[in-house]
Amino acid sequence: MTVFAALYTDEDMSALVATLLKSRGLDVVTVPEQATLGKSDREQLEFATSIDRCILTHNRVDFERLHLQYMAEGKQHFGIIIVPQKSAYEVAQRIGILVNALTADEIRNQLLYA
Numbered sequence: 001m002t003v004f005a006a007l008y009t010d011e012d013m014s015a016l017v018a019t020l021l022k023s024r025g026l027d028v029v030t031v032p033e034q035a036t037l038g039k040s041d042r043e044q045l046e047f048a049t050s051i052d053r054c055i056l057t058h059n060r061v062d063f064e065r066l067h068l069q070y071m072a073e074g075k076q077h078f079g080i081i082i083v084p085q086k087s088a089y090e091v092a093q094r095i096g097i098l099v100n101a102l103t104a105d106e107i108r109n110q111l112l113y114a
Contacts, residue, residue: 005079005104008048010057011037013083013091017056020092026099029053042066045077054079054107056095067111079107083114 004026009018011031021028029051031037036047041062048055057063060082067080081098083091094114099107 003103005054005099005102005107006052007081007095007099008034008044008051008053008055010041010044010055010059012058013056014088016088017091017095020088021095024092024096026096045070045080049077052078054081054104056081056083058083058085064111071109076109078104079110079112081107081112081114 006027007021007029009028009030013030015030015032018028018030031044034047034051036044039047041059045055045063045066055063055077057080063080063082067077070077081095083094086094098112098114
């Protein structure tokens with residue numbers, strides 16, 4: 001069992017959020033670090049899944065749709081966490097609370113709101 005989910009920030013997520021989460025000891029990679037800028041939301045979710053990471057995003061509408069499509073198709077992902085657009089500090093705090101409350105296995109295939 002993996003305790004903490006590995007995270008991947010969508011390109012709409014502030015780089016400061018990733019920095020703040022890393023400072024809390026969380027395993028976070030970003031779109032720029034992975035050279036995946038400009039990929040579609042589906043491609044971002046597929047990439048996150050391919051590297052065993054939960055995706056963090058502000059994009060509720062598209063990722064709710066993608067989650068439902070994945071479930072209908074019997075596909076797996078490592079979790080989607082949707083966070084409202086707030087200050088980077090509040091976003092990092094919300095994500096930190098959620099990731100500390102649930103194991104990676106509990107986040108897998110879930111659509112969560114922080």
